[in-house]
Amino acid sequence: MTTTVSATAALALGDDALVLSHRLGEWAGHAPVLEEEVALANIALDLLGQARVLLSTAGDEDELAYLREERAFRNLQLVEQPNGDFAHTIARQLYFSTYQHLLYAGLAATDGPFADLAAKAVKEVAYHRDHAEQWTLRLGDGTETGHERMQRACTALWRFTGEMFQPVDGLDVDLAGMETAWLESVRAVLHRATLTVPEGPRTGAWSAGAGRQGVHTESFGRMLAEMQHLHRSHPGASW
Amino acid sequence: MATAAAHQAYGTTEDTADTGAYERAFDAAVAADERIEPRDWMPDAYRATLVRQMAQHAHSEIIGMQPEANWITRAPSLRRKAILMAKVQDEAGHGLYLYSAAETLGTSRDELLDKLHSGRQKYSSIFNYPTLTWADVGAIGWLVDGAAITNQVPLCRCSYGPYARAMVRICKEESFHQRQGYELLLALGRGTPEQHAMAQDAVNRWWWPSLMMFGPPDDESAHSAQSMTWKIKRHSNDELRQRFVDICVPQAESLGLTLPDPDLRWNEERGHYDFGPIDWTEFKEVLKGNGPCNEQRLTQRRRAHEEGAWVRESAAAYAARHTSRTDGASKPGETGATRA
Numbered sequence: 001m002t003t004t005v006s007a008t009a010a011l012a013l014g015d016d017a018l019v020l021s022h023r024l025g026e027w028a029g030h031a032p033v034l035e036e037e038v039a040l041a042n043i044a045l046d047l048l049g050q051a052r053v054l055l056s057t058a059g060d061e062d063e064l065a066y067l068r069e070e071r072a073f074r075n076l077q078l079v080e081q082p083n084g085d086f087a088h089t090i091a092r093q094l095y096f097s098t099y100q101h102l103l104y105a106g107l108a109a110t111d112g113p114f115a116d117l118a119a120k121a122v123k124e125v126a127y128h129r130d131h132a133e134q135w136t137l138r139l140g141d142g143t144e145t146g147h148e149r150m151q152r153a154c155t156a157l158w159r160f161t162g163e164m165f166q167p168v169d170g171l172d173v174d175l176a177g178m179e180t181a182w183l184e185s186v187r188a189v190l191h192r193a194t195l196t197v198p199e200g201p202r203t204g205a206w207s208a209g210a211g212r213q214g215v216h217t218e219s220f221g222r223m224l225a226e227m228q229h230l231h232r233s234h235p236g237a238s239w
Numbered sequence: 240m241a242t243a244a245a246h247q248a249y250g251t252t253e254d255t256a257d258t259g260a261y262e263r264a265f266d267a268a269v270a271a272d273e274r275i276e277p278r279d280w281m282p283d284a285y286r287a288t289l290v291r292q293m294a295q296h297a298h299s300e301i302i303g304m305q306p307e308a309n310w311i312t313r314a315p316s317l318r319r320k321a322i323l324m325a326k327v328q329d330e331a332g333h334g335l336y337l338y339s340a341a342e343t344l345g346t347s348r349d350e351l352l353d354k355l356h357s358g359r360q361k362y363s364s365i366f367n368y369p370t371l372t373w374a375d376v377g378a379i380g381w382l383v384d385g386a387a388i389t390n391q392v393p394l395c396r397c398s399y400g401p402y403a404r405a406m407v408r409i410c411k412e413e414s415f416h417q418r419q420g421y422e423l424l425l426a427l428g429r430g431t432p433e434q435h436a437m438a439q440d441a442v443n444r445w446w447w448p449s450l451m452m453f454g455p456p457d458d459e460s461a462h463s464a465q466s467m468t469w470k471i472k473r474h475s476n477d478e479l480r481q482r483f484v485d486i487c488v489p490q491a492e493s494l495g496l497t498l499p500d501p502d503l504r505w506n507e508e509r510g511h512y513d514f515g516p517i518d519w520t521e522f523k524e525v526l527k528g529n530g531p532c533n534e535q536r537l538t539q540r541r542r543a544h545e546e547g548a549w550v551r552e553s554a555a556a557y558a559a560r561h562t563s564r565t566d567g568a569s570k571p572g573e574t575g576a577t578r579a
């Protein structure tokens with residue numbers, strides 16, 4: 001059975017990958033250790049590859065990336081959050097890659113329009129998840145400073161995690177089951193890392209939950225300004 | 240054959256007669272184009288020269304990430320963005336190979352980074368120039384990676400084994416970078432008038448500094464003669480520079496761009512392109528620290544290192560606590576899987 005790809009779903013997943021890849025790309029030349037220059041770039045490249053496939057199913061990849069206004073982006077607020085310190089980047093990676101891994105594993109098992117992409121991406125994302133988990137352990141269960149910073153990061157980003165399990169048009173997965181699995185997995189990693197599972201709400205009127213509807217956080221506009229500036233300065237040029 | 244004698248592991252004896260024998264064997268091995276390996280005896284000066292050269296090379300790879308990373312977040316198409324990210328990642332990988340090669344001579348990466356951060360060791364001066372426009376990314380690929388290849392291909396036959404082997408891997412990737420840079424400039428050269436002007440401006444700014452990458456003229460080059468005898472170096476600075484010019488001139492023509500040198504012309508008699516005088520005062524000033532970006536590059540490097548200290552310390556503390564356990568946690572170095 002072939003279903004037509006839902007543009008809404010392709011944009012949601014494509015924008016997640018595009019935006020997180022961009023944020024990770026900001027680390028180039030600033031990483032805490034040379035191995036992480038390689039690892040973060042590796043993850044950013046995987047995500048960019050996914051983004052290009054997904055956006056191309058919804059239209060022209062460059063038009064979509066460079067010519068949409070902020071309100072037209074459908075990514076989660078989580079992925080647009082600034083890098084912060086390395087702990088914030090790792091917490092963002094942990095939350096997102098756990099979600100993305102469950103999502104792609106789910107999609108790969110369907111015969112829906114994303115099955116092929118998901119089957120390929122799920123292997124990449126398994127590595128991203130492992131990378132994030134290992135670093136969560138090293139920071140959480142390393143030095144006192146590492147522990148404090150990792151705890152602060154996990155708590156700060158917690159309120160952006162509920163949005164991941166809100167329904168998206170054209171995305172045919174068991175969101176409730178995914179959410180249970182996500183919570184179980186993240187709790188177990190935080191526990192092993194001697195970190196406290198944050199207690200605040202993960203969704204709600206006051207918290208995050210609107211990236212999928214095109215409502216973003218303040219830093220996102222600046223990120224797009226930087227990303228789109230050159231392309232927009234030369235209308236119609238090819239590169 | 241010199242092989243058996245030359246490749247004796249370095250003994251602990253201080254006996255001068257024995258050292259003399261080792262030295263003769265070493266010289267014979269080098270003369271016979273054999274590879275010197277980490278456990279072989281080697282003169283202290285050879286070891287020091289190699290460590291200095293590999294360190295400077297490794298530092299250049301990691302500092303060289305900065306001018307190009309400057310454009311990752313502004314790359315004008317997703318395809319170009321992917322190419323640029325992969326390139327900057329490759330340079331980090333080159334840094335890793337080279338620090339590892341230097342470690343085979345008993346000098347740790349930390350020690351070398353310390354020397355870089357405190358200004359006791361240098362990196363290639365080319366990276367002290369700024370990347371002002373997107374076209375600079377292309378100019379760096381075409382000219383800077385191009386010059387690096389010209390310099391480094393002979394190093395694949397360097398007498399020191401680990402360095403030579405690292406260079407084989409590195410040169411393969413550098414030639415991708417060179418082609419990608421050329422192709423980027425080609426797209427600009429064939430693009431809008433603004434894109435063409437951007438490309439020409441970048442080439443104008445990067446051409447002369449690229450020629451300086453081959454180092455001072457032969458009659459002023461401090462380390463050249465000894466390095467040639469040791470087969471760490473195979474061609475003189477001027478020879479390599481000429482080779483580079485000869486390669487670039489026809490390529491610039493195909494790009495539809497000019498090189499900023501009124502004296503550049505084919506010399507039938509020499510079979511080479513003649514080119515104008517290089518401004519060695521500029522070279523020396525940049526080398527001394529007075530280039531446009533010396534301060535900025537080193538400051539960013541130091542800051543990344545200092546701000547990352549708590550991360551490295553926490554990883555080390557975790558590793559120390561869990562070494563005896565087999566819970567599957569890998570060391571930080573094991574997370575850097577390379578791109579498929």
Ligand SMILES: [Fe+2]
Nearest residue numbers: 300329330333
């Ligand atoms: Fe390199």
Ligand SMILES: [Fe+2]
Nearest residue numbers: 330384413416
């Ligand atoms: Fe390169």
